[in-house]
Amino acid sequence: TKDYPNWLDDTMYGEGYKLAAKVALAMLSENEATEAVDLLTKVIDKANLRQYSSAASEASKALATIIEKLGPENMDIKTLLQAGKGFKGKGDWATAISYYQYVIQGLDRRLTEEELKRYDPKVRKKVMERYQDIEKRKVDIAVEAFENIAECFNALGMPLEAVVAANEAVSRYASKLDKAFDKDAVRKNILRAAKLAHYLARKLFFAQKREGVLSDSIGKLYMIALDNIEKVDESARQRVLFELGQIKQMFGDYEQAIAAYKKVAPDSDKYGDAQYNICFCYYKLSKDAEEKGDQAAKEKYQVQAVDSLKAVIDMKRKWGPEDAKKKRSWERKRSLCFMLLAQIYDALGNDDELIALAEKWMQLYTPVFKDSPDYTDHAISLNKYAIEAAIKKGDIQKAEALYTALKKLILGDNPTEVPANRTYNVSREVGARFVDIALSLAKAFEKAGDAEKQKYFAAESTKWQVIKTRDPVKLYAEMRKYEKTPDIYVRIGKDILSLLADKMKTFTRKQLLAEDVIKAIYFPGDKKKTDQMRKLYKDFVNVFLGAKLRVKGKRVVIPVNYYKAKKTFDDLEKLDPDKKTDFWRAAIKDEDGTTVATVSELKKQVNYYYLRHLVYKRLWKPLMDQGDYETASQVLDYLVKYYKADDEYKMQAALAFRRVGRWEDALGLYGELIVNNRKGAEQCKYRYLVALTHFEHAQAVDKPAEKKDLLEKAIGQLNFIKGSYPDAYTEEMEKLRTRITAILNTLK
16 A cells, blocks of 8 residues: 555556455554544445455455444444445345444434544544535435345345335335435335345245235235335336235235226236136125125126126237237136136026037137147036036037037047057046046936937046046045146045045054053163153154143143154154164054054054145135035034134134034134134124124024024124124125014014
């Protein structure tokens, strides 16, 4: 620096910036800390300006080291920001965050006269100039601090905190760009923060959705991120509108979702998705109204759903050569509209419309059938509806023609049987559903007295059956392939449960912890290992069967957890990999002394229990969607007991119980939900469902006195909501109250 006094201002000496870190640390050792900090801050500014990024990074790391020794409370916010970058550059994310937080806390700080007097008179002017420069750059510094906090939280695996910090950068400063010193740099930093917040919030939201959980707090953060990215990125508007619709839809706010989807422009990549989702929201509104017993609302939304679906199906759109991707997306969503309309027509019993709908789909989609595997599912579903409608009408010739056309579309010129060498495997994907169709046709022709056709379709049914394994584990692997084909998915799931029911054995704590079993865990000369394995085995029994224990005078409840049981059993095997102890051959006996299983065989039982658990988790939703409430109620009954704190399972189980007339079980679950939710307004939602359950129960009984008692219980719940929480009392509650009052008047 003595040889080149102007090195800081001369780009020829960029290498000198790298030496600055060493010079500053040498200054520190000579008790020249203030001068060292001053040197490094200058170097960082100059190096960043001239794009010597590696030199700026080295200087930031040295600055971080010095400030750590001096104490951050003695530094200005620009110096702290640069130090934060140093810790960030070293990968010390937590320390970097703390320095950036010092920056944010010091944004309102001003240099007082008293503080200025503490500095050596020789440097006061420089200090004053630095603070004046900081005042000009406060927006720049704040945005950079928030953005860096977000990046550090993300690096630490804390995406929720990262979203909050990134949202703050945009929410606070997007409207203050005019006050920024370097407007372009700040604009870029804000855009980067907005994109990071949107990416992480969306990822968090949909990750929870896949697990069957919807969090209000994450939903709100996601909406803030959407609002922010729209402020700073004009090109994001269409994506924002669509994703906002998705959030509203997932939270069940279908009216607001429809309003957002309707704003998505026709030239947007998401237009097809938005149009389908509008139709689906109307459909869900009609189903919700049906569940609430509101016939007028159900019919209103059903009409809107049908009209919207028909409008999308009949919509004429022009495509240019550059629109191939948009066209494919549109065609797939339009095909989904056919599917949804078929469900509605089927529920309404509109047989002629169903047949015409399937024929129209075949006309439109046969030319593009091979473009998407999804069309296989759509083709079979639509034609299955249509074939059943034709059989119901007594037009079995039409049903046969539909089957023949569908088979030609799916198989081409291939035979129904899958050849031994499996040169094609289409039957493997669709066979189970064709089994049902062929059997329906066989029964129809048998009823019509056509023995030849009856025999033909019975043979077709046999040919479509391909899955031969009876191993529940292998069947589960098959089941997972058909997640997008609910008919096969549910069929295989039920098959697995049936097989497991025959294979699974029940055990008691007394059996598993019998003295003979525990004593069989013995390693000669190794008491420590013996005790370790005995304890681990008891831990296994606790999580496999559940336990209520007293530990140090306190009552401890250990819930059943088959995943932990499986893992703990694996750990047992690791302690004795060669299975030298008699433990593995120990007999688990019944009360009469009959051997139920050996400990080695117990592993297979644990796997069976875990497999049943996985199947239950996968099956409940498609069972509910298909209206198989009897099986769904059994599955959800299990899940409610297993996941005691999961309100979603309780809600779904209560609905299934109502559908099969298990009124007391439904009321019990709603009662738990009321007790577990302390907010009165939140309780009102469940009290309304209690009222609805009493109302539905009343509809199912014949005795006037019993009917009256149930209706009075229902109206009592509604009166309580209206009197205690008038703001939570909704129009649908009043409609139910009016209906009940009218029925009660007839019973007087």
